[in-house]
Amino acid sequence: MITIRKPFVAVIGGGQVGATAAQRILEKGISDVVLFDVVEGMPQGKALDLMEAAPIEGHDRRIIGTNKYEDIAGAEIVVVTAGLPRKPGMTREDLLALNAKIITDVCGNIKKFAPDSKIIIVTNPLDVMTHLAAKVTGFPKNRVFGMAGVLDTARMQFFIAERLGVVPREAQAIVLGGHGDLMVPVSSQTRVNWQPLQNEIPADELAKIEQRTRDGGAEIVALLKTGSAFYAPASSVCEMVRVILKNEKKVLPVCAYLGGEYGLKGMYFGVPAELGKNGVERIVEIPLTAQEKSALTLSAEKVRKGIEEVDRIPAATA
Ligand code: TXD
Numbered sequence: 001m002i003t004i005r006k007p008f009v010a011v012i013g014g015g016q017v018g019a020t021a022a023q024r025i026l027e028k029g030i031s032d033v034v035l036f037d038v039v040e041g042m043p044q045g046k047a048l049d050l051m052e053a054a055p056i057e058g059h060d061r062r063i064i065g066t067n068k069y070e071d072i073a074g075a076e077i078v079v080v081t082a083g084l085p086r087k088p089g090m091t092r093e094d095l096l097a098l099n100a101k102i103i104t105d106v107c108g109n110i111k112k113f114a115p116d117s118k119i120i121i122v123t124n125p126l127d128v129m130t131h132l133a134a135k136v137t138g139f140p141k142n143r144v145f146g147m148a149g150v151l152d153t154a155r156m157q158f159f160i161a162e163r164l165g166v167v168p169r170e171a172q173a174i175v176l177g178g179h180g181d182l183m184v185p186v187s188s189q190t191r192v193n194w195q196p197l198q199n200e201i202p203a204d205e206l207a208k209i210e211q212r213t214r215d216g217g218a219e220i221v222a223l224l225k226t227g228s229a230f231y232a233p234a235s236s237v238c239e240m241v242r243v244i245l246k247n248e249k250k251v252l253p254v255c256a257y258l259g260g261e262y263g264l265k266g267m268y269f270g271v272p273a274e275l276g277k278n279g280v281e282r283i284v285e286i287p288l289t290a291q292e293k294s295a296l297t298l299s300a301e302k303v304r305k306g307i308e309e310v311d312r313i314p315a316a317t318a
Pocket of ligand 1: 016
């Protein structure tokens, strides 16, 4: 019988993103993990397989797989990856009604069994599901937030690095807004070797990189044919978990609740936020060009529409 040590992370949904995030958390030595899924035996099987890798990977972290919500009691962070991924041709918004039902069920159980936890939502459509999670749990808004910007930003960093022939982490970029086709790559704040990107890459090529970033998820969905991206999403989750557990106060792009920042009030949206032991500790406002500001407004309108739509679903408001 494996005993899990605090502080630990519960991952709800042992599918592609959930299991890979669990693997990264363990193998980087960040914390123990409880992996939950509704499919009987699957999280237990994956957990055992991951434990059997421990002697080779050389970590001393532990993981259990479970179908019982009781096992998430005491979790410091609950990562929610439960839900359906996109199929080719589907938008993230197509998933709304399907995943709203799942998120309502999952978050009802988090409220019951892990009432003091911080929740990182991963399920799409991301901003809307994060709103729903906050509504269902009634947790303080700093303890409910979503992962998307870290992933979208990493994609942009990779595309820039590839173009310039530098190592990916040397490209400093940031992508804000809703996790959808209208996300906003903030090229005005992007630097490589302390140089504004505009000095390094011609405008037409930069526009292509921005568009490839917006289409980053769809590009992978089209290649995989079944399922969506999971390696980079799992890395993104792992980074947020690490920053919170270490109380690093690092600023990352996060789907966080806004109370007037960026001119937006009372909604979840992708913005730079300081993460620490309390979850979202501060929203950081960065300078934007007029064009970036209006792109952000468009993206916010789309997210608001999704929020209105989910609020109309009776099952999701129960
Ligand atoms: O940037 C981002 N936020 C994202 C979001 C990046 C990648 C993936 N993104 C979304 O995460 C994706 O669109 C999906 O909505 C979720 C999960 O994606 P994943 O690729 O991990 O999907 P899988 O492999 O189908 O895994 C989902 C698991 C699967 O094992 C189901 O059995 C389980 O969720 N599931 C449930 N678990 C608990 N409770 C309920 N009700 C439930 N229903 C399904």
